[in-house]
Amino acid sequence: xxxxxxxxxxxxxxxxxxxxxxxxxxxxxxxxxxxxxxxxxxxxxxxxxxxxxxxxxxxxxxxxxxxxxxxxxxxxxxxxxxxxxxxxxxxxxxxxxxxxxxxxxxxxxxxxxxxxxxxxxxxxxxxxxxxxxxxxxxxxxxxxxxxxxxxxxxxxxxxxxxxxxxxxxxxxxxxxxxxxxxxxxxxxxxxxxxxxxxxxxxxxxxxxxxxxxxxxxxxxxxxxxxxxxxxxxxxxxxxxxxxxxxxxxxxxxxxxxxxxxxxxxxxxxxxxxxxxxxxxxxxxxxxxxxxxxxxxxxxxxxxxxxxxxxxxxxxxxxxxxxxxxxx
Amino acid sequence: xxxxxxxxxxxxxxxxxxxxxxxxxxxxxxxxxxxxxxxxxxxxxxxxxxxxxxxxxxxxxxxxxxxxxxxxxxxxxxxxxxxxxxxxxxxxxxxxxxxxxxxxxxxxxxxxxxxxxxxxxxxxxxxxxxxxxxxxxxxxxxxxxxxxxxxxxxxxxxxxxxxxxxxxxxxxxxxxxxxxxxxxxxxxxxxxxxxxxxxxxxxxxxxxxxxxxxxxxxxxxxxxxxxxxxxxxxxxxxxxxxxxxxxxxxxxxxxxxxxxxxxxxxxxxxxxxxxxx
Numbered sequence: 001x002x003x004x005x006x007x008x009x010x011x012x013x014x015x016x017x018x019x020x021x022x023x024x025x026x027x028x029x030x031x032x033x034x035x036x037x038x039x040x041x042x043x044x045x046x047x048x049x050x051x052x053x054x055x056x057x058x059x060x061x062x063x064x065x066x067x068x069x070x071x072x073x074x075x076x077x078x079x080x081x082x083x084x085x086x087x088x089x090x091x092x093x094x095x096x097x098x099x100x101x102x103x104x105x106x107x108x109x110x111x112x113x114x115x116x117x118x119x120x121x122x123x124x125x126x127x128x129x130x131x132x133x134x135x136x137x138x139x140x141x142x143x144x145x146x147x148x149x150x151x152x153x154x155x156x157x158x159x160x161x162x163x164x165x166x167x168x169x170x171x172x173x174x175x176x177x178x179x180x181x182x183x184x185x186x187x188x189x190x191x192x193x194x195x196x197x198x199x200x201x202x203x204x205x206x207x208x209x210x211x212x213x214x215x216x217x218x219x220x221x222x223x224x225x226x227x228x229x230x231x232x233x234x235x236x237x238x239x240x241x242x243x244x245x246x247x248x249x250x251x252x253x254x255x256x257x258x259x260x261x262x263x264x265x266x267x268x269x270x271x272x273x274x275x276x277x278x279x280x281x282x283x284x285x286x287x288x289x290x291x292x293x294x295x296x297x298x299x300x301x302x303x304x305x306x307x308x309x310x311x312x313x314x315x316x317x318x319x320x321x322x323x324x325x326x327x
Numbered sequence: 328x329x330x331x332x333x334x335x336x337x338x339x340x341x342x343x344x345x346x347x348x349x350x351x352x353x354x355x356x357x358x359x360x361x362x363x364x365x366x367x368x369x370x371x372x373x374x375x376x377x378x379x380x381x382x383x384x385x386x387x388x389x390x391x392x393x394x395x396x397x398x399x400x401x402x403x404x405x406x407x408x409x410x411x412x413x414x415x416x417x418x419x420x421x422x423x424x425x426x427x428x429x430x431x432x433x434x435x436x437x438x439x440x441x442x443x444x445x446x447x448x449x450x451x452x453x454x455x456x457x458x459x460x461x462x463x464x465x466x467x468x469x470x471x472x473x474x475x476x477x478x479x480x481x482x483x484x485x486x487x488x489x490x491x492x493x494x495x496x497x498x499x500x501x502x503x504x505x506x507x508x509x510x511x512x513x514x515x516x517x518x519x520x521x522x523x524x525x526x527x528x529x530x531x532x533x534x535x536x537x538x539x540x541x542x543x544x545x546x547x548x549x550x551x552x553x554x555x556x557x558x559x560x561x562x563x564x565x566x567x568x569x570x571x572x573x574x575x576x577x578x579x580x581x582x583x584x585x586x587x588x589x590x591x592x593x594x595x596x597x598x599x600x601x602x603x604x
Contacts, residue, residue: 322393
């Protein structure tokens, strides 16, 4: 455990917490700015969670890119409580969010946290891991997760520090201690979580979690609702995974981003977007449209439906093009 | 106002380092460019590209590891006047000279499209040397970062299995004296060796294509000296004059001296494609 993990300091933001007027805020800012090196990890209140089924808790992140304003709280984070212990599913985009999630767990149950599961390697899902190191859980991920985090993590961390600055202070890479290939069952005490590793789809490290007791399926970023789907692995694998996921008879699903209503209809829009993307990019390649023009010209299917089109659609086209041109 | 919003606003105050505003006003002021210019062109004058060469880049890249760039000539290649050499420079990359292309009148057009890695916000430059030895430059500022030190592949196993596979594609119906566009794809990780393994604290060996040569009936269409600033699976679009058909031959060599070749026979009427190892 690092000293930054003790969480018992009183950072300047605490003062602001009690401040009620703008001038005080500005004054604090003016003092704090030259003291950047002195910054501590941001302290957030416990995350708000919903309780859709007994023992199942979900925090819905905002559907945005990571910014200092949202502190990296942009992915859905969950935990499941058994008779014996707790499994946390994804930990948020900064140490601060991870701690706020841990505080929410502690409010819900005194049971120990025995598993921290990362559904894939993206920063908004793994950078809160460090908040749970003190619990000495098994950190569980896809069998490729450790390697992928080692290769891509340093870049993610650099980008996080660049984009979030002092909000991300203290955030580090915490790698999985257990890699899942295929399907494994984790026992929380009279409650079994089925953890399944997928072939390359959204990323090369996708993992889903199924809670048999409540019939809750945690999709990680194989599930996008409202937030435009993001392709950072293999578009064809992504479409195939969705086809298979739909056959799972779940009571409810928790996507990585956005809020699912009925299952499996919640992921139909996502599937339609990806299938259309594959179709349009293939057509561009066949027509000899170069990458730069395809990025401009391949339109977003059902553009009114999706959030964050400007941030992700063109990147999806670029990724799909680089993949599909080798078909 | 909620306490959460207050936290967040203060966070904003603290978060934005001054560097965020450091910007892109003067392409000549780049210190790396000053050095590259001295090394490559000694004291030679470089005119603005306007009438000779144009550079197309995105202002902000969607993916820093695959940034599409196009260099376009403002006039056709003729034996009287043609672009003989093109440099593609990325100031702030670990190795700024991304590619040096040689072209000929047989190229038809000195247009080249490829994809590059961009490590940090940078000027990208295309410098053309016409056959009279004069130099012209076009430059754009590109916002992208992490492209070089990002690990090469999203799917390393597949990449290894396909190493060195090539595809040649000719898009349009061929007319003897009209420049035809061709595309060359090389399956290669083009690894920069700049992604550090965080556990062993070591770097992978760089492994990248270093030269490419395209000939049509033995005559040089395009050659390129390149490095890992070119994206994984190097991809080039270029032009050539088809004449009466014949053979399009490609040879690529990587930094481990592995040699990859492919060729394509140009029937006068049909467009075909070849895949060769």
